[in-house]
Amino acid sequence: MSVPRPGRRPARQDCRLPAQPGELLDRARPLSFTWDGRRYDGYCGDTIASALAASGVRIFSRSFKYHRPRGILTASALDPGCTVQVGDEPNVRAAGRQVSEGMDVRPQNVWPSLAHDVGSANRLVGRFLTAGFYYKTFIKPQRLWPTYERVLGTFAPGGRVSGTSKPGYYDQRYAHPDVVVAGSGPAGLGAALSAAETGAQVLLVEEEYDLGGSLRWGGAAELAQLLALRAAVDAAPTIEMLRNSVVAGRYDDNWISILQRGLPHVEERLIKARAKVLVVAPGLIERPYVFAGNDLPGVMLGTAVRRLINLYAVRPGTRAVVLSANPEGDAAVADLQRAGVEIAAVLDARRGEDLRRAVGGTGVKAAELADGRRIDCDLVVTSIGWTAATSLLNMAGDRPWYDASAARFRPSDDLPPGVLATGGLVGDGSTDELLAHGRAVGAAAAARAGFGQAEVPGPLAVRMHPALFRASTHGIIDYSEDVSSKDILAAAAEGYDSSELVKRYTTATMGPSQGKLETVNTVAVLAEATGKRIDELGTTVWRPPYAPISLGALAGRIHEPVRHSPMQSWHEAYGAVPLVAGAWIRPDHYGDPQAEARNVREGVGIIDVTPLGKLDLRGPDVSKLLNLVYVNRWSKLEVGSVRYGVMCAEDGVVMDDGVTGRLDAQRYLMSTTSSGAAAVWEHLEGWLQTEHPDWQVHINPLTTYYASINVAGPRSRELLARVTEGVDLSPEAFPYMRVRTGRIAGVDECLMWRIGFTGELSYELHVPASYGLHVWNALLERGADLAAAAFGVEAQRILRLEKGHLIVAQDTDGLTKAYEAGLGSLVKLDKDDFVGRPELVWQQELGEARRLVSLQPVDGSVVPPEASQIVRENTILGRITSSRRSPTLGRSICLGIVDVSVAEPGSMLTVLLPDGRRIQAAVQPQLAHVDPEGGRLRV
């Protein structure tokens, strides 16, 4: 790409007309920008395309397959030939985007440049690039396809995204309007105004920069009417007006997505509106005509020249041939004449006059007429019919029908509730008729939203319109996909003869304009090919979004919840390496997990276990609930005691585990795994609410009411004694598996559980969270001489593995039942019922197929990575679920789940390491590698 040369004199705006009555330009504010590295001038209010066209630019891009030159066709956001790169933004619609000072605009799909374009060699072979070309070739040999593919890939259309752009500020908001009006032509304006008059809240959304639709290029009368309507909208207190914004989708229950652009501080904003009623009024899209050369620069639609002349004061050519089938086409002729364009010929399609082809290389040079005449010209204008933009109705479930007399699809008579249509979508009429229909629909919309009374009016009368789709010659049907009418015929002949199949086979309608210009012509040519009628074939389903939406807007501000414990500031200050555990950010370690673990075995350590799930259970029936959801028994748990429990789902699969303590007769505190906290709460509520609504139990979450600190190690009692008041910590008074309440570091109502996930004498403190940091600091200060130190999750994992404690979802998987997990001794099948009981009964009868065991590699210096497979030759017998180096034993230790046939203590297993080595490991007599008798935690 050439670099901008701002110094160089800009191109003169030779095609710029004197001021037009309805022009959108602010001539007081000229600006300049670069196109393909060269400087151009324009005015504030110009689109990129209009500014370039004013300076005589005719070629904006090259087509995707044949690399044919392309120029302005519709002069609207849909214009397929006017897609450009603006800075780091790809695929900008040059005819729909306003140009701004200093904008860096570049062409796409051109290599090396617009002028010299090797790709256009494709045009020579174009005749061979028939429908389904790729399916029929590059077939053999398969190994070469990737090579072909890379070459083809370089011809991919579109602009470039950068790998380094900083994402801008995109956001979203919710809205709850009574009425959303999509489109601000006369009908849309009427609907918005009359709905607002009832007091309804109205969101009026216009895709373009200005309200008014076709009124904007009407005569003096229309312009005057438009001014009045704009004033009325501005004055209406309950209308929120969004310009340069688009209703992108309509989803279930009138959930409506609106893309809002042009905000000062936001790149783009996605508005999610729950509308009581959606009024669809996008108007009509002018349909291109299919004939030879219909994609040459200089071939334009009637509405395109009217936009260029009236809105942007651009003279679209010097000598024109016009094919008109409707009054709008005739009006285009008048506009052209007014703009000083010589009218070489006007063909009236209503009288059977027709075009045959547009002739030229890089632009129109002449037009060949059906009667054989050849007329030199640089502009060919067609106004041969309309397509109703029914996408939003389609998304609402409506199936439009083909009205042959109007030669266009129209909405069905019974639209889904909450959706109404007006304007060109439902019929034709004068500005006043459209306005009146819009007003009636707006009143009906308000009524449906609960404001006033009004019936939905019938559709507008529909003007007869000749059915013109294709001339006697073949031309392009899908400009962005380079699909010709010949391709459609070929596809149909090959059996791809339904609108869905022909779309998929030729890719017609699958490009950036999503069929708005192409669908009806595609169906019409398919009808021609199959001898069917258009209404028999129907169109393909329009899918959201109506207009492309940036990923940034869809993502909005990214609010991924993050959870921190009250001690987070300390962890950060002391160099904790963070562990992302779902929403929780936890300290994985503080530098040396092995040392942290050793310190727990030898002295005392403290760990932040705040994420542990904690549920307050109270009421007379709590023990019933516990007996139901845990596999073990709870009836006899005394006040002041805690017990380890295992939960299974109805299929017997282990779902969670934890310790539950009885604080008084009717009050328990249940702890769950950190990741399982929410699921367990929901699980308990479910059983209570749906199966046992009669049980008297309240479940209240306390997970973050408490800061939870585990104080572990032989000297934990000594440390705790220094900060605790009101609790006798002696082994006799406070033995293993008991819970006490007392004052810690001056904080009342602290819970202390004597339990030991680490296998050491340890106390789990649950401290009112606001005091968490205070207690944490107190423990470290008062324990300084005991070398009390914090340890992280990694050290805890090492310690629990030395103890052979399993971690649900690591040492178990989605199918591991209680017996396989080595938890069989806990399962009390003599309980009448508990969740998952039947499956466990059967597993116990049949015996389990796999079992969780402890393993020690013969070579203790090797730590088999977790998930290493346990094999016999190449048959899988199990896998390592947890493995670490044990600082206590000075060797590697593992948990693994293995086939029962090899689960006996002493059996020697082969572990296949990821690097391919095979090592031997012995099954241990019990799960615990360290202190199997549990002496250390009972001291």
Added chain:
Amino acid sequence: MPARQASARYSAFGLLRRGLTRGEWPAAWRHHDLAPAYDVIIIGAGVHGLATAYYLAERHGIPNVAVLDKAYVGGGGSGRNTAIIRSNYLTPDGVRFYDRSVKLYESLAAELNFNVMFSQRGHLTLAHNDGSLRTMRWRAEVNKLEGVDSEVIGPEDIKALVPYMDVSPEARYPIMGALYHPPGGTIRHDAVNWGYARTADAHGVQIHQNTEVTGIDVDGGRVHGVQTNRGPVSAPVVVNCTAGWASLVSGLAGLRLPISTHPLQAAVTEPVKMFLRTVVVSGTLHVYVSQTDRGELVFGASTDPYPSYSMRGSLEFTEELAGHVLALMPSIAKLRLLRQWAGLCDMTPDFSPIMGITPVEGFLLDVGWGTYGFKAGPAAGEAMAELIATGKTPDIIAAFDLARFAEGRLVGEKGAAAVGH
């Protein structure tokens, strides 16, 4: 035996000749009247039904087969999936089966004389926490034991494969590693459907579009044929290949299945110049993405969180998708989403298919594919054809029988069911 069609071979030469003569290609498949009886009726003209029909005719000399579809060829999940092919599953049964499918895909273009554009560009499944990294290693180890090329790689290697990826440890979901599966890639799904249809047709199989099965004739515990909107047809064997609609079709035979139907949504962006060569999947972020030869990014996610037969698609899907894609590749925020759509997935409790015989004699199942159906097409068709022709269930699908649910023999894919596309 029905007439075979001498179908014109596809080749560059053929294109050249027709380019010069402007001659037309013959129809890829023909229209037929519905015959009163066939040897086999297959319900569903997606890749499973068409592949089954093709292998029946081509491998087992059973061409008297009717493939019935209520709509058109490849109109269901086979034409709506994101066309990702891989075999890096978790269980040996799964790996073996999908590896067979990959092997068949590798030679499919030549076998069908139809370029299916199988692009083995490599497949990355990202791990954002130690748990999923463990699962990736688990899959890699099982894959290697089954002779499938998979390995766990680190952030640097990931960055080398996907330069636009944010592999910084500060990311909200830091990338700790990935399962890299070089043989994985993408394919042109329509081409696979059409290629099977065209070649099956050439072997005498009849494809009936717009033919909806409205009833299944079961008498004395065995199937005798089906009722359709075009009249009754009899056959001793009826195969259910209807994916999202599997429960409804089986219901016609009085059979209830452990299946619930969930929409699976997908979307494409506008085309941009090629910047993403491999397939990228993140289970934690529930997103997968690849770039087509046309330059579009194709996105998918996990199935909708509730059962539904709606294919309208949802806004929240695109919002979550975009957020997660930008979490991986923050610089592409200006890329625009062009179109979204949905297909229906027949989800089973163990994320594994249900294939083979049922309590209704002659009524066979090839369903329960969930989000994995397209990857399985060729191997499933091959196995179902063998089952029909020999009456014996091939070992490769033995683990996927319907009876496993009543007998509590679920398949372990559930252990690692991330959004593994």
Added chain:
Amino acid sequence: MFQIPCGHCGLRNVAEFRHAGEQRRRPDPQTATPEQWRGYLYTQVNEAGWTRETWYHRAGCRRFVSVQRHTVTNEIRPVDTGAPPSAAALQAGADAGAPDAGAPDAGGAAS
């Protein structure tokens, strides 16, 4: 984003709820045969039409609500009777968005 009428909170976006499954009766765990029990665990009616199901209002009142939903249109009718939904609601496995096996395990700090 369709809406679910919550008896306590009114119309709310479906995103606030978890789908808790088709309503079904839990067999007597004492007498159920494996076939019956696994039918209850796994078999789905999977109706394409009106179905009676349970949703958990996770982000709202945290109550389990019964609704009738048309599974093709996602149209919802409140369930007239306050009949309690069923244990099927409780299947942790009910989640369809296939859970990531490497589900973020918060350190597994199970005491």
Added chain:
Amino acid sequence: MSENAPIARSPLRVTRPAEIRDGWELSAARSSAALRLADRTPLAKVLVRAAQDGQVAGRLGVPFGSARRDPAGTLVVGSGPGEWLLFGPLGSAAEVAAGVDVADDALVSVLDYTHGRALMRLTGAAAAQTLAKVCAIDLSDRLTPDHAAFRSTVAQVATDVVRDDVDGTRSYLLHCERSSGQHLFDALYDAGEEFGLEADGFAFP
């Protein structure tokens, strides 16, 4: 025991300057911005659970979905079916809890939730517009007038929202479980920036 007296801390970063009052670290900042977001976590919070149609419910007299100030100035919020949250001045949790007459109901739970929840107040004419960027509930007077209460997701966190206008100015109390507090605060701050939001200090209510 520890020599230094316990200091209670909110999960939200303190907006400087900070002060210690009644054992709490508080923000003494004062903002006069038109839109303000302030930490209210230290306020006493008491959770009451009782039968929806029981005696306690009757005495509290606030149905789910609304809020009311009792004569003592305690804000009683109907936060769920058979569930109430009572907000009182700093350090008043015990009194507030004691003030709940639990007689005549089969099962009543009264819990001090002060330390379990993050609480913040968003005040200003643009408060509704700000909240509407992160919360899907209709905030119009029609659906959520002053003293309306609801629970929904705000910035993807399950949050209790109470509209509690201050001298006619739109104001919302938002509270969520404690560990997500900073996230919720940050999300609201981000949403409010375009309206000139400033962080404000602690006050009651």
